[in-house]
Amino acid sequence: MAGPAFDQREGYIWYNGEYVDWKDAKLHVLSHGLHYGSTVFEGVRAYGGEIFKLKEHTDRLFRSAETLGMKVPYTKEELIEQQKDILKKEGLTDAYLRPVIWRGSELMGISAQANRINVAIAAWDWPSYFKPEDRLKGLRLTVAEWCRPDPRTIPCHAKAAGLYMICTLSKHKAENDGFNDAMMLDFEGNIAEATGANIFFTKDGALHTPVPDCFLDGITRQTVVDLARRRGIEVIERKIRPEEMADFDECFLTGTAVEVTPVASIDKYSFKPGAITTQLMDDYTNEAHPHALAAE
Ligand SMILES: Cc1ncc(COP(=O)(O)O)c(C=O)c1O
Structure with missing residues (x-):
């Protein structure tokens, strides 16, 4: 900015x-x-x-x-x-x-x-900078070398400055390598989250998202889970292995800053922002700033 x-x-x-x-x-x-x-x-x-x-x-x-x-x-x-x-x-x-x-x-x-x-x-x-059609191009992510630590080693549910040290390291490396952001695995090798946002995938019309047991259960994440369930979309919170990315259709990040932002790729895995992502982007906009859509 x-x-x-x-x-x-x-x-x-x-x-x-x-x-x-x-x-x-x-x-x-x-x-x-x-x-x-x-x-x-x-x-x-x-x-x-x-x-x-x-x-x-x-x-x-x-x-x-x-x-x-x-x-x-x-x-x-x-x-x-x-x-x-x-x-x-x-x-x-x-x-x-x-x-x-x-x-x-x-x-x-x-x-x-x-x-x-x-x-x-x-x-x-801080207005919403990106037009929906630009955001639909999706972010390019890479898997970080740093991982979210064991919850016994840090207060992982606090939004505390110290927890961001590995996020900054991961994001800097990703940016220097030409990516928009990094996706972090947890200490057991499961998919965790991005450096400042939670992550969702879709498969066969359902949403899959990691259980937030060693990272922040974002307020946007909770809002999107609620919006999806209101739409009748099944939300499955579970441990997700990185190899599973080969079978996912769509992927997006959620967070106060990024709102609902599609992801186009994570290293060799590609995703296509589709019906569920666009639906939830619209629903989130309606929920957070109901006047914005009407004004367009
Ligand atoms: C590391 C991390 N994870 C997830 C989130 C998403 O949280 P929220 O949706 O509450 O903004 C954030 C942003 O605050 C974050 O910094």
Whole structure:
């Protein structure tokens, strides 16, 4: 996305209870969140001025913080109101919101029991960029070398910064090799997810998607499962081996950022965005921003 660097934008960021000038929303280099990964965050979208699944995202933010032992110094209701408020203050309608919570710089070391729990929310303009016909071309993915770790080794259901280290490594490698993204296997070699989105396949009119037992059960994933079931499409959540990709017809990713985005290939396996993918893309658009289709 072109535009000024993210620390050089105009506007305000809500930071520990007050609005600060965007360019002044800084933290100290000795922040625990930076050195030891004690940071959790959300990625939320607003369409036509309405924040989609705001409660679900805020619930997950609090669950993530709790998993990392961080007591959020605000209530859920306060942060829900704050997210609505920042949209209004910034005059945004189609936007991305990034709430973030991290341990501060009072003590430097692994133990940081008394460090301040900081909370900030930034929001910026983010319309849906891609026309449906462009998105239907599909993404090209490659299988990552890094895999999603054993759930006994990391808090895999928290949206925590530390879990993204292998995602960035995998995505960089994929991009450098000419792909759009990487698909990660889990520690047992099953298909897991992309670097910032969940994955679905279709076979004989049914949806197949990995059980989210060692990665994020995305809010978009849950929405799409629900939309598919409402359409009478069977949804099978199970362990999926990579060799099975030879027998799948369609493939798509789901996530707050990518919404429902078709995948054209994963290494040697090709998929053709078809009826189920296009149906669910439309259904998701209708669910998330019902006015968009009417306006086209
Ligand atoms: C690693 C990862 N998996 C899945 C998702 C999809 O989650 P959601 O649909 O809640 O945005 C995301 C995006 O937040 C993600 O970063």
